[in-house]
Amino acid sequence: MSNSDVPDVDVPDFDVVVVGAGPAGSAAALELARAGRSVCLLERGPYPGSKNMYGGVIYGRVLDSLIPNWWEEAPIQRWVTRRSTMLMTGNQALTVDYRSNTWGEAPYNGATAFRPDFDAWLAAKAEAAGAVLICSTTATGLLRDGQRVVGVRTDRPDGDLTARVVICCDGVNSFLAKEAGLYPPSDPANYTLGVKETIALPREVIDERFAVRGNHGVDIEILGCTGKVPGGGFLYTNAESLAVGLVLSLPELAKCGRRPEEILAELKSHPAIAPLIEGGEVKEYSAHMIPEAGYKMMPELIGDGILVAGDAAAMCLAAGIWLEGVNFAIGSGAAAGQAAARAVQRRDTSTAGLGDYRRRLEANFVMTDHRKLKDAPHLVMSDLAQQQLPRIACGVMEQLFTVTNPEPKPGLRKIIRSQMKLNNLKLRDAISQGVKALRTYG
Template identity: 40%
Template sequence: MSEKYDAIIVGAGVAGSVAGYILAKEGLEVLIIERGNFAGSKNMTGGRLYSHSLEKIIPDFAKEAPVERKVTREKISMMTETSAMTIDYSSESLAVQGKDSYTVLRADFDQWLAEKAEEAGAQLIPGIRVDELLVKDGKVCGVIAGEDELESETVIIADGVNSLLAQKLGFRGELKPHEVAVGAKEVIELDESVIEDRFQLNKGEGAAWLFAGSPTAGRIGGGFLYTNKSSISLGIVCTLSDLEKSPKTVAQMLEDFKSHSSIQPLIKDGKMVEYSAHLVPEAGYHMIPKLVGDGVLVIGDAAGFCINIGYAVRGMDLAIASAEAAAKAVIEAKAKSNFSEATLSKYQSLLDESFIMQDLKLYKKFPHFMENERIFNQYPEMVTRMMDDMFVIDGTPSKPLMSNMMQHVKQVGLMNIIKDGIKGVRAL
């Protein structure tokens, strides 16, 4: 091993491995430390990767990476306990290279990405937890891993949403309940042909499906379903601050979601092969910590880089792009032999110029907008009752459609709908 590394990266998720890959390709001495037994062993992301950021770094990566399916079908449902109203969108534009997205299983995908970093020259040590950072004269200069002290010019913190290292540095305080959600997911095994038949997919194509309403018992959050090659990733995510108001536990929410009349036929005869739970960053721009210090950078989920705008949930593409920006800043610092905060602040500049900060700023009001309980209770009820009036025929005399619709609108309140609509548009 090198006596002193140019960079030690804590965490071998997509952010950590991409940073290691880029730095090693440029000839820097890089060590990646992963507390799991292998890269991806502790990652349970719902499972969707928007390809654009990784495509820039590893062109045509999907030809060799263990991706599951290319998403060509988007679905969004408002769901009550007994019904669901679904928007279903499919388009060839969803499959254009560089604008496409893939379902992934992180245990497989992260191992492949970590191997790419190793092939480029990075060293990977799994099964070791980094408890502390080495700090001398105010500069981070390495890590304490187990009983070993490992020195480096820079440390890149990529240890996930609950980053204790960033907290110990004073870059952020303890996570607040409204900043994170609890996610629970099952991977349900099904035959490849069964998945394609049930979701109307061609071979290699996939579906991404998001749900609001009853999956989280009307609390802030939602359900998700992603089709893999021979399995389905099915789960729920509920904001931690809202869980105390819920009559159900997260585990019960997931069980009831699986039993819903719209979901049960899709997973019929499936075998549950994995169950996992995880914290998810939710507050977007407002939870971003300090990102740069003397000899240290924070990337990926540890930096709070996640966007949830209801119809799209993004995290991995932001994590990968932040890793690229951090690696560029470290490469420049290496060229100058100066790893001070002032030099490494190139990372912040690159973030500000990129889609990461621009998108996070654009949607910074949306997490607050989503705290509106009507979105998860009254609106799903209103929409599904409207659908009942349109499609249920029982022989009683029909009423004018507008009259039927307005009676449901009045139950929510026309002014509430108008105000929520204006707030939603402004938040987006």
């Protein structure tokens, strides 16, 4: 902007503009509205959640303080009571399956949900608290007064909106955070591509195939299903559909020259997956970038008049055992809202005045978990986890359970050593990686 374009920020349109009505943005707007601040929630889609794609489980514990008894009204598909981890090769699969009916009772643990339903519900909470939701409006840039961010420019005619604080919750690859200079140059290795098919099946067929009843559901995470491209797979049950998909390393996917839907088709035809989705009708195919590297790719979270939260701040946790996003978005969004409300009240929305945001993140699970698991994404994407571990685990099981009479049974140690040798894994490397994993997850 030229100096003559500098908007009058003495009387801004709103105390705070939140860009993006996803879980982070709506949580921020809800906190601000409840604190009595005027807040505008901008959403580029025709309704909150219309642009969002998610193949995961929503863990709602973070909502307990925000919306008491949220489970009584949140639009969920199924409560996850079975969590499975599957190690897979071309024609083998080893599954560790955990079931807990406690997760199927209040206050529950995690749930599958359709994002257009869930995000719209959360945004409606913010609206009910007093936030002004404007849909079909894209924030195309920042308004500045010198270095200070004083609002956003939108794609509507006369579309400048001034505010004391802008909270960027505009999702992965945040153009606003980049424009504010909060991100270092992008490294494609920090990103993965998520692709997902939603496959319709009758409720009773899903109940039968996945051995669940009522509104209970299953979450299956899969390793070893992405060929030479590092990544993982997933399969979740919705009420009357399944979500099956992949997460693929962006640079390796580009390098291999294959299309993601080809790799997904291979997963769908795997003998462990095909019977689960058989007869289903594909209703939707979608793709989205994921900020896979988490803590190591996080931008500066605070600038002069600006905060970054949710996927825009790479708050997605892709740590193999734990694959979480919405709860981190809500946690960071709520912290941003609280910090902005406090800064506005104290009339100091400078970088220092907004510093409370960082302190709040450090004090709760968001930054604690991310820092603790900062090496996990790299570990999960390593050759050992992606290629050798699934092959060795499946190979050991194959040998262990294959009855070779009249040959006597081989010992377990011998089987493991032969499989490690077959897959070129040396004992010292296995120990080294094991120690690293213990340090990371311990």
